[in-house]
Amino acid sequence: MFLIIGIAFAWGATSYSFGSSARPGPGYFPFGLGLLLAILGAVEVIKALAIDTGDDNEIGAWAWKPLITIVAAVAVFGFALPTLGMAVALPLLVIVSSFAGDEFNWKEVLLDSAVLTVGSWAVFNWGLNLVIPLWPTFLTQ
Incomplete structure (x- = not known):
């Protein structure tokens, strides 16, 4: 969810002006936040898929x-x-x-x-x- 929403916000922010680091435009902040959210989502997906539950399955059963x-x-x-x-x-x-x-x-x-x-x-x-x-x-x- 974080990965998809982050990518969507970063992509949506590309239609706005970025400006510069000294004078950021309206797309600067949403793009950065979307990128950070997508990175966080990717890290969580990788961690979730790599957890060993002790049996042969890498991912536990659905609750x-x-x-x-x-x-x-x-x-x-x-x-x-x-x-x-x-x-x-x-x-x-x-x-x-x-x-x-x-x-x-x-x-x-x-x-x-x-x-x-x-x-x-x-x-x-x-x-x-x-x-x-x-x-x-x-x-x-």
Whole structure:
């Protein structure tokens, strides 16, 4: 992912003026960041493919349960946010995604979801003044 996004940003930055090191243009910074991100991605790909897991396979088995659970949690959040609001959709995201791990504790999950919901409201609705529904639409009409 880092490799592909880094290459895409570096390539996209080539359409802007680079300028010089003393007076960089609008393409200078995105090109450098894209290049660094692509290098980081390449290093991670090489490291991931070279790890020995102790058996004959060089790459370990896929962790299907966490992968499917996290993707499903994000999809549920995306569909639920416009109608259920942040106060319901974000705790739902935290609760569903917490089932991806091996250890599940209701007390910790509920505390995490409360802190993340209040923090997200503070950052996005209050701090950045974004229009994200907080409560379900059937309660606010």
